[in-house]
């Protein structure tokens with residue numbers, strides 16, 4: 001009898017199946033069906049040209065050898081300098097560990113901080129991969145519900161009540177996927193005080209840091225009191241539409257950075273120099289496209305959110321950041337799964353059921369704002385027609 005390690009069972013989470021509808025919608029779209037894909041956070045913008053040109057020049061210059069385990073010196077310096085400027089927290093290049101995307105950074109960080117017998121607190125709803133990230137470490141995940149009535153903000157008292165002797169780390173995500181909530185400095189200060197008092201690590205997944213709509217992003221590392229126990233995870237995937245380049249990082253206290261370097265050696269052995277050279281240009285030069293993207297995401301949010309809130313049976317909270325809307329579909333009489341599959345079948349729009357984000361949002365679907373405004377208008381028409389058809393069915397029942 002062949003045997004697998006127990007990790008394979010732990011990885012088989014609801015989150016691992018979250019994109020089933022997306023895979024189906026993509027397959028139908030590839031076959032020529034008229035489908036609008038709003039079920040994945042895959043920015044539709046092109047990487048700013050100066051960044052692409054930098055990678056090409058670097059490739060031509062032969063920058064194709066190993067790029068250093070922790071990352072190249074220049075890229076780490078660029079990440080540290082930008083982080084220092086954004087947070088006011090002095091950060092040295094030695095505190096930066098470069099990873100292939102924030103996803104790998106999350107995985108590596110959690111492996112260094114938590115293990116079997118420990119607990120990791122995660123606000124719920126949560127990004128779909130967190131379940132597997134925590135499970136892989138062997139630690140138990142403890143969900144703390146975000147407060148839907150207050151725009152999915154976190155109640156620090158609820159968080160404090162979830163801490164036990166076994167809690168090792170709190171995994172925060174701000175700006176938040178899937179709700180678009182952005183944590184305020186006050187909220188973070190209360191959490192920092194708790195982390196300090198209960199001797200916990202505070203890990204911030206900040207991949208949407210540069211995508212907020214009129215509210216400031218506050219990094220967990222901007223709180224000086226917990227600088228020796230806070231970790232910021234970021235990437236260029238969303239801010240610079242570089243998701244396929246796989247370039248992210250962990251910013252950590254020096255001892256944790258050292259452990260992470262030991263982990264990434266056997267894990268990925270470092271990233272390509274030409275990718276990091278492009279990353280230096282991304283971080284050190286101004287790219288007008290970044291501002292265009294920010295403005296466009298905001299216009300998209302305004303359009304889709306106001307349209308959804310005027311549709312029968314649907315409601316959504318106005319996101320303060322990120323590139324998603326979480327839509328409550330319970331007013332249609334369906335749960336998120338049935339609504340999403342029905343909409344794909346009858347309206348040709350693919351949204352992601354809330355199931356993969358946690359038990360509290362099985363009555364929701366997530367909509368990505370990763371299509372141009374005209375396509376989103378079309379999607380709204382289709383969603384509205386479908387919502388009205390459901391209303392008509394329930395009225396005649």
Ligand SMILES: Cc1ncc(COP(=O)(O)O)c(C=O)c1O
Pocket residue numbers: 041100101102103104127173177205207234235236237243247248
């Ligand atoms: C909250 C969150 N964290 C991490 C990631 C992974 O990002 P990256 O492309 O940098 O690996 C995503 C991607 O959508 C995300 O939404």
